[in-house]
Amino acid sequence: MPDDQFTTRRWRVVGHSVRGASHERAGTPNQDAIHWLPASSSDELPLVLALADGHGSAKSFRSETGARLAVETAAAVVRDFLKVQTESLSATKRMAEEWLPGALVRGWQEAVAAHLAAHPLSPDELDPPHASRHANAAAQIDSSNSLVAYGTTLLVAAVTESFILYLQLGDGEILNVSAGGEVSKPLPEDARLFANETTSLCSPDAWRDFRVCFQVVSHAPPSLILLSTDGYPNSFLNATGFLKVGSDILAAIRAGGLDAVNENIAAWLTESTRAGSGDDATLGLICAEDAQHDADASHTNEDTAGQNRNDAKTGDAFDGA
Amino acid sequence: MSMRPGGELATRPLHFIWMADCSGSMAVDGKIQSLNTAIKEAIPNMQTVADENPNAQVLVRAIKFSSGAQWHVSQPTEVADFKWDDLTAEGVTDMGRALSLVAEQLAIPPMTERALPPVLVLISDGQPTDDYASGLKAVMEQPWGRKAVRIAIAIGEDADTEVLQRFIGNPELKPLQANNPESLVKYIKWVSTAVLKSASSPASQTLDSATPGANVPIPVLPESASSSAADDVW
Numbered sequence: 001m002p003d004d005q006f007t008t009r010r011w012r013v014v015g016h017s018v019r020g021a022s023h024e025r026a027g028t029p030n031q032d033a034i035h036w037l038p039a040s041s042s043d044e045l046p047l048v049l050a051l052a053d054g055h056g057s058a059k060s061f062r063s064e065t066g067a068r069l070a071v072e073t074a075a076a077v078v079r080d081f082l083k084v085q086t087e088s089l090s091a092t093k094r095m096a097e098e099w100l101p102g103a104l105v106r107g108w109q110e111a112v113a114a115h116l117a118a119h120p121l122s123p124d125e126l127d128p129p130h131a132s133r134h135a136n137a138a139a140q141i142d143s144s145n146s147l148v149a150y151g152t153t154l155l156v157a158a159v160t161e162s163f164i165l166y167l168q169l170g171d172g173e174i175l176n177v178s179a180g181g182e183v184s185k186p187l188p189e190d191a192r193l194f195a196n197e198t199t200s201l202c203s204p205d206a207w208r209d210f211r212v213c214f215q216v217v218s219h220a221p222p223s224l225i226l227l228s229t230d231g232y233p234n235s236f237l238n239a240t241g242f243l244k245v246g247s248d249i250l251a252a253i254r255a256g257g258l259d260a261v262n263e264n265i266a267a268w269l270t271e272s273t274r275a276g277s278g279d280d281a282t283l284g285l286i287c288a289e290d291a292q293h294d295a296d297a298s299h300t301n302e303d304t305a306g307q308n309r310n311d312a313k314t315g316d317a318f319d320g321a
Numbered sequence: 322m323s324m325r326p327g328g329e330l331a332t333r334p335l336h337f338i339w340m341a342d343c344s345g346s347m348a349v350d351g352k353i354q355s356l357n358t359a360i361k362e363a364i365p366n367m368q369t370v371a372d373e374n375p376n377a378q379v380l381v382r383a384i385k386f387s388s389g390a391q392w393h394v395s396q397p398t399e400v401a402d403f404k405w406d407d408l409t410a411e412g413v414t415d416m417g418r419a420l421s422l423v424a425e426q427l428a429i430p431p432m433t434e435r436a437l438p439p440v441l442v443l444i445s446d447g448q449p450t451d452d453y454a455s456g457l458k459a460v461m462e463q464p465w466g467r468k469a470v471r472i473a474i475a476i477g478e479d480a481d482t483e484v485l486q487r488f489i490g491n492p493e494l495k496p497l498q499a500n501n502p503e504s505l506v507k508y509i510k511w512v513s514t515a516v517l518k519s520a521s522s523p524a525s526q527t528l529d530s531a532t533p534g535a536n537v538p539i540p541v542l543p544e545s546a547s548s549s550a551a552d553d554v555w
Contacts, residue, residue, distance in 0.1 A: 022522070055525040055526065057524040057525060170525075195438045196526050197536045203528065234333060234435055235331075236330060237330065241328020272325075276376065278332070278333075278377070279376075
């Protein structure tokens with residue numbers, strides 16, 4: 001399925017996650033997660049980036065773990081799915097839309113089951129202290145609905161030689177930025193994601209709630225793809241202010257290079273959560289190398305081990321071509 | 322490179338609206354004075370909660386209803402600047418008019434989608450004298466009306482708890498029955514602290530359209546408030 005225009009492109013991924021300002025005050029951990037594959041330097045495609053936002057509610061008390069399991073599982077499941085696709089684009093698209101969401105949910109459920117087997121729910125978790133209890137009977141967790149304890153969203157973008165695949169369950173944002181700086185959303189809005197409520201990997205029939213976009217890149221593919229958890233867009237006064245992030249970051253990449261942008265992402269996210277939503281904030285970027293052509297040519301392709309971080313640390317990148 | 326990308330940053334607004342019954346019956350046995358006192362005492366508590374979470378911009382307003390309804394505090398006011406002028410009681414109980422006024426303000430715009438769920442506190446000692454159902458329908462037609470935290474306080478045994486229950490719209494959450502000034506103070510304090518704190522949390526909840534009010538967990542009532550008081554006067 002290769003496309004001559006597209007196979008010449010090289011891609012890099014960077015990203016960071018920071019603990020929300022309100023989480024710092026409350027002493028709760030960063031419940032977002034980010035992970036990408038390949039885990040080390042490689043010219044290999046597909047390239048898969050996954051983000052997750054653990055719910056952090058009283059009944060999702062293991063959502064930090066749930067988010068981590070979600071991104072690790074999703075990156076592997078999507079990579080493995082894409083590596084074996086040898087059929088036509090239309091067949092791959094159909095499989096991505098009809099089979100992949102279920103596979104992602106099953107993979108996460110299996111990972112959660114394994115974690116639960118190794119770490120059973122403790123009496124303290126099942127009977128929290130008075131201060132953290134709520135009147136809602138639905139807040140109670142038992143063995144029949146233990147997946148809720150790990151509840152999380154999931155966002156995935158995967159780049160191949162001939163198409164880009166986006167999958168999203170729950171809140172958060174995925175943006176495309178064209179070479180001309182135009183910002184667009186590849187996925188449709190989900191009007192149900194409102195007033196703190198989100199679809200979730202822990203919900204019954206979660207696979208039905210995935211939004212999927214299969215983007216053939218025969219011409220004019222995006223130069224930059226942004227994935228973020230909702231703590232970042234919710235920190236802006238309005239939607240326009242958040243969309244401007246896309247064009248501003250592309251301009252920054254062209255001015256100073258992706259490495260320089262990467263060095264600043266954690267600080268930008270920290271400033272945003274402190275002055276904005278207070279929620280955990282995570283941002284992942286997939287950047288076409290030719291989008292950086294105005295940048296300093298001295299860029300060196302420093303590669304790193306696979307990323308899976310819940311803390312604001314120096315971010316790294318790898319190449320895929 | 323230190324230039325932060327994107328537009329202006331902002332904390333998330335949380336609209337808190339008192340809806341107070343000022344009908345003539347509220348003048349009996351000092352109910353309206355007790356309500357004025359309870360809300361005045363609650364303001365410092367609200368300010369403390371707001372200070373503890375600077376990422377939520379708590380904005381307070383108030384509606385009074387008797388023969389008609391009008392804004393007692395019309396502008397969304399930062400809780401640090403919020404002041405309570407005493408209400409007086411006279412007239413009938415046009416609750417539906419008050420609900421209609423709230424519904425207008427829950428539309429998008431003036432509300433924004435990124436707001437935190439608003440908190441509506443309805444306080445009444447009697448039965449509606451107008452078409453409350455139309456006002457409630459108008460509230461529930463707004464997305465923020467359906468997703469608002471709706472708390473009701475019944476003052477005295479003559480309050481129409483069935484109507485208040487319909488306003489709440491969540492069978493797991495009952496109207497708070499205040500039959501004396503002490504219990505009224507406790508309920509007002511609870512809603513202005515524990516409920517406000519819960520509503521200002523950014524924690525996500527799994528989508529559950531079958532459970533009204535599931536988007537904001539309601540804290541348990543303090544033990545002393547949920548037990549019956551010995552000195553009921555209303």
